[in-house]
Amino acid sequence: MHISRRILNKDSKRERLLSSAYELFISKGVNETTISAITRKAGIAKGTFYLYYSDKYELLNEVILDKSTNILKKALAESIKLPKGHISDRAIFIVEYVIEYFKQHKSELRLIDKNLSWGVFLEKIDQNDDYAEIKGLCKVVIDDFANHGYTQEKAEQVVFILIEMLGSVCYSSIILEQPAHIDTMKPLLFEMIRKILD
Amino acid sequence: MHISRRILNKDSKRERLLSSAYELFISKGVNETTISAITRKAGIAKGTFYLYYSDKYELLNEVILDKSTNILKKALAESIKLPKGHISDRAIFIVEYVIEYFKQHKSELRLIDKNLSWGVFLEKIDQNDDYAEIKGLCKVVIDDFANHGYTQEKAEQVVFILIEMLGSVCYSSIILEQPAHIDTMKPLLFEMIRKILD
Amino acid sequence: MHISRRILNKDSKRERLLSSAYELFISKGVNETTISAITRKAGIAKGTFYLYYSDKYELLNEVILDKSTNILKKALAESIKLPKGHISDRAIFIVEYVIEYFKQHKSELRLIDKNLSWGVFLEKIDQNDDYAEIKGLCKVVIDDFANHGYTQEKAEQVVFILIEMLGSVCYSSIILEQPAHIDTMKPLLFEMIRKILD
Amino acid sequence: MHISRRILNKDSKRERLLSSAYELFISKGVNETTISAITRKAGIAKGTFYLYYSDKYELLNEVILDKSTNILKKALAESIKLPKGHISDRAIFIVEYVIEYFKQHKSELRLIDKNLSWGVFLEKIDQNDDYAEIKGLCKVVIDDFANHGYTQEKAEQVVFILIEMLGSVCYSSIILEQPAHIDTMKPLLFEMIRKILD
DNA sequence: TATGAATGAGCTTTCATTCAT
DNA sequence: TATGAATGAAAGCTCATTCAT
Numbered sequence: 020m021h022i023s024r025r026i027l028n029k030d031s032k033r034e035r036l037l038s039s040a041y042e043l044f045i046s047k048g049v050n051e052t053t054i055s056a057i058t059r060k061a062g063i064a065k066g067t068f069y070l071y072y073s074d075k076y077e078l079l080n081e082v083i084l085d086k087s088t089n090i091l092k093k094a095l096a097e098s099i100k101l102p103k104g105h106i107s108d109r110a111i112f113i114v115e116y117v118i119e120y121f122k123q124h125k126s127e128l129r130l131i132d133k134n135l136s137w138g139v140f141l142e143k144i145d146q147n148d149d150y151a152e153i154k155g156l157c158k159v160v161i162d163d164f165a166n167h168g169y170t171q172e173k174a175e176q177v178v179f180i181l182i183e184m185l186g187s188v189c190y191s192s193i194i195l196e197q198p199a200h201i202d203t204m205k206p207l208l209f210e211m212i213r214k215i216l217d
Numbered sequence: 218m219h220i221s222r223r224i225l226n227k228d229s230k231r232e233r234l235l236s237s238a239y240e241l242f243i244s245k246g247v248n249e250t251t252i253s254a255i256t257r258k259a260g261i262a263k264g265t266f267y268l269y270y271s272d273k274y275e276l277l278n279e280v281i282l283d284k285s286t287n288i289l290k291k292a293l294a295e296s297i298k299l300p301k302g303h304i305s306d307r308a309i310f311i312v313e314y315v316i317e318y319f320k321q322h323k324s325e326l327r328l329i330d331k332n333l334s335w336g337v338f339l340e341k342i343d344q345n346d347d348y349a350e351i352k353g354l355c356k357v358v359i360d361d362f363a364n365h366g367y368t369q370e371k372a373e374q375v376v377f378i379l380i381e382m383l384g385s386v387c388y389s390s391i392i393l394e395q396p397a398h399i400d401t402m403k404p405l406l407f408e409m410i411r412k413i414l415d
Numbered sequence: 416m417h418i419s420r421r422i423l424n425k426d427s428k429r430e431r432l433l434s435s436a437y438e439l440f441i442s443k444g445v446n447e448t449t450i451s452a453i454t455r456k457a458g459i460a461k462g463t464f465y466l467y468y469s470d471k472y473e474l475l476n477e478v479i480l481d482k483s484t485n486i487l488k489k490a491l492a493e494s495i496k497l498p499k500g501h502i503s504d505r506a507i508f509i510v511e512y513v514i515e516y517f518k519q520h521k522s523e524l525r526l527i528d529k530n531l532s533w534g535v536f537l538e539k540i541d542q543n544d545d546y547a548e549i550k551g552l553c554k555v556v557i558d559d560f561a562n563h564g565y566t567q568e569k570a571e572q573v574v575f576i577l578i579e580m581l582g583s584v585c586y587s588s589i590i591l592e593q594p595a596h597i598d599t600m601k602p603l604l605f606e607m608i609r610k611i612l613d
Numbered sequence: 614m615h616i617s618r619r620i621l622n623k624d625s626k627r628e629r630l631l632s633s634a635y636e637l638f639i640s641k642g643v644n645e646t647t648i649s650a651i652t653r654k655a656g657i658a659k660g661t662f663y664l665y666y667s668d669k670y671e672l673l674n675e676v677i678l679d680k681s682t683n684i685l686k687k688a689l690a691e692s693i694k695l696p697k698g699h700i701s702d703r704a705i706f707i708v709e710y711v712i713e714y715f716k717q718h719k720s721e722l723r724l725i726d727k728n729l730s731w732g733v734f735l736e737k738i739d740q741n742d743d744y745a746e747i748k749g750l751c752k753v754v755i756d757d758f759a760n761h762g763y764t765q766e767k768a769e770q771v772v773f774i775l776i777e778m779l780g781s782v783c784y785s786s787i788i789l790e791q792p793a794h795i796d797t798m799k800p801l802l803f804e805m806i807r808k809i810l811d
Numbered sequence: 812t813a814t815g816a817a818t819g820a821g822c823t824t825t826c827a828t829t830c831a832t
Numbered sequence: 833t834a835t836g837a838a839t840g841a842a843a844g845c846t847c848a849t850t851c852a853t
Contacts, residue, residue: 054824066841133331180405197377207375272848534785587777611809647842
């Protein structure tokens with residue numbers, strides 16, 4: 020009971036730091052966000068920050084990881100509603116989901132930069148038991164690949180590359196509109212994915 | 218004569234700042250590199266820095282741009298020696314060239330991060346008349362695409378995406394060895410490129 | 416039984432703080448040693464520190480006092496083995512003992528700085544009944560003086576000055592090698608002591 | 614002209630830091646004096662401090678050195694007025710001068726602690742050409758010794774030890790009144806010095 | 812253009828101290 | 833007695849920026 024309260028308290032401090040940092044990173048940029056500002060916003064003493072993170076960048080990593088994982092989690096959860104069909108359909112669904120999400124959340128994309136990563140995602144959901152459900156979803160996707168003649172390993176590598184590509188293209192075309200607006204790039208991207216997966 | 222000397226002098230200061238910054242960024246990291254350190258290494262007064270760049274990040278951008286452009290320039294220049302064949306052969310040649318380069322120059326890759334970009338490359342060579350030769354090379358590549366049923370625009374967009382993908386995969390697999398060592402990823406990458414381009 | 420255990424426990428905590436502090440003061444310097452570090456090394460909670468000492472400097476004083484007293488105690492104990500002879504012989508024996516000790520324990524000397532003191536020594540052994548034996552030794556030395564025409568008081572003052580001189584010269588010549596190496600200074604010091612005491 | 618103004622300015626900054634630090638060290642103690650307070654008092658920006666000293670203790674050393682050198686300088690200068698007589702007369706004159714000075718300036722003594730040092734004094738006056746006159750005085754004193762059968766080296770070592778002894782005794786008896794009031798210790802000290810030098 | 816001493820805001824970080832347990 | 837998470841004041845220090853030369 021004592022312990023649980025403490026842990027709760029500890030978690031709530033971590034979470035408050037995390038969410039305060041996220042909002043400041045988004046609104047003012049990482050370099051312009053100070054630890055002072057983060058703790059002030061979180062209502063936590065400055066010294067307490069250093070009980071949880073050793074510097075701003077450790078916290079930044081956790082924010083990016085948290086946010087990028089969340090997006091993939093949502094996309095995956097939605098994709099599961101699809102009828103079992105061809106993997107390229109599921110892949111394109113997920114890609115479209117992420118693109119639409121980032122179109123709505125540009126500053127989140129700016130923060131994540133090109134650090135949307137399947138590898139990081141897998142690591143995170145492996146560590147944490149809360150994600151048992153998500154692990155199930157991943158298995159479904161990878162199994163889908165296996166049914167199309169990929170080994171487990173190769174399947175994961177292909178997914179990895181596609182997610183990296185997705186992140187990069189989102190950043191370029193949504194933030195910089197380079198080489199064209201995302202709506203121009205989307206069909207091209209879909210076409211490329213189909214060619215890769217079919 | 219006076220003017221040209223000035224320009225030369227100015228250029229040489231710019232260049233000294235550029236190369237000093239590059240070396241410090243590589244060896245100590247961007248955040249840990251101060252303007253003082255850059256000017257000290259360049260043998261230039263601190264105040265003079267502000268005559269050329271408004272802050273560290275402007276200089277950082279120029280460094281990244283310079284380095285990433287250079288790599289693509291070299292790859293392109295080498296690729297031109299290939300016999301005119303299928304575009305996927307040329308593409309794979311360029312990709313392999315870049316991968317091998319980054320395997321040898323990890324800290325350069327760490328600096329460029331995932332900012333290897335075809336768009337930035339095009340912009341740079343457009344601005345500068347020194348690159349007339351390179352422009353020719355680009356034209357050759359894009360024309361190659363045109364011969365395979367792509368419009369000029371679409372060709373450029375495909376190249377853009379491929380370069381982004383290349384940058385991301387290099388960073389992940391060479392720096393982080395994620396999801397696997399680059400030598401494992403290379404054949405997979407080639408396979409995917411062939412599927413896209415053939 | 417309960418009480419004695421408590422006292423024992425308290426004493427053991429005091430002692431653990433004392434010896435942890437000593438080691439840290441020696442190895443990192445006083446200013447660079449934090450209360451956190453002392454309690455961590457002692458395996459004691461930070462808050463507990465304040466049950467025993469009110470701040471770092473109180474503890475430092477106890478450490479210096481403890482160490483400097485110990486050295487004089489040892490020197491005195493050894494000197495007692497000498498045949499009763501002239502006081503300058505005993506004095507020189509003690510001085511030599513201390514010098515040789517500090518030559519072997521430079522960092523202890525650095526900590527004690529010039530705070531080797533006969534006055535502090537007397538106070539300490541007066542307070543503590545464990546030192547009954549040492550008190551006897553002191554008496555022997557001072558009586559030795561009395562036999563040479565000094566009053567009790569004057570004897571103590573001369574000893575006091577000699578010990579101060581010893582501490583200062585040790586620090587200068589062993590730590591700073593100023594104005595010369597201790598082995599050069601030793602005979603000179605002996606000569607001066609003989610002149611004073613004979 | 615430009616240069617001289619700058620140097621002047623630089624010197625004045627150093628001097629203002631030095632004297633502000635001295636006053637604060639004296640009145641609040643070293644540990645309780647912050648760099649902020651020193652620069653505030655000196656009317657100098659905090660960052661400027663670090664152009665002159667790398668930390669508080671470097672400045673403290675310079676303060677102690679400056680003050681202790683000054684006292685010895687004054688004592689020496691006064692002693693020169695004495696008729697050429699026996700060295701013990703001159704020595705006792707100097708010792709008395711220093712004692713009387715410290716009786717009037719206890720907090721200066723508290724700061725110098727036991728760091729009154731002939732070695733440090735010699736170093737300082739050697740470095741600085743302003744002290745040509747003082748160097749002359751030193752020579753007179755040491756020559757005085759030479760006339761009494763000491764080598765140059767030995768003379769300096771004896772003076773060194775006497776000064777150390779003087780500093781230690783002053784601190785103990787003036788600040789701590791240990792083992793007795795300075796007025797009680799003085800004749801004893803004189804007696805000891807005579808024995809050593811005659 | 813070029814300099815670099817000086818600035819001072821504001822950062823990161825420490826750490827003595829408290830207090831609920 | 834004993835604990836150690838939390839505090840927050842305040843320290844040391846950096847460094848982008850300015851400006852007189």
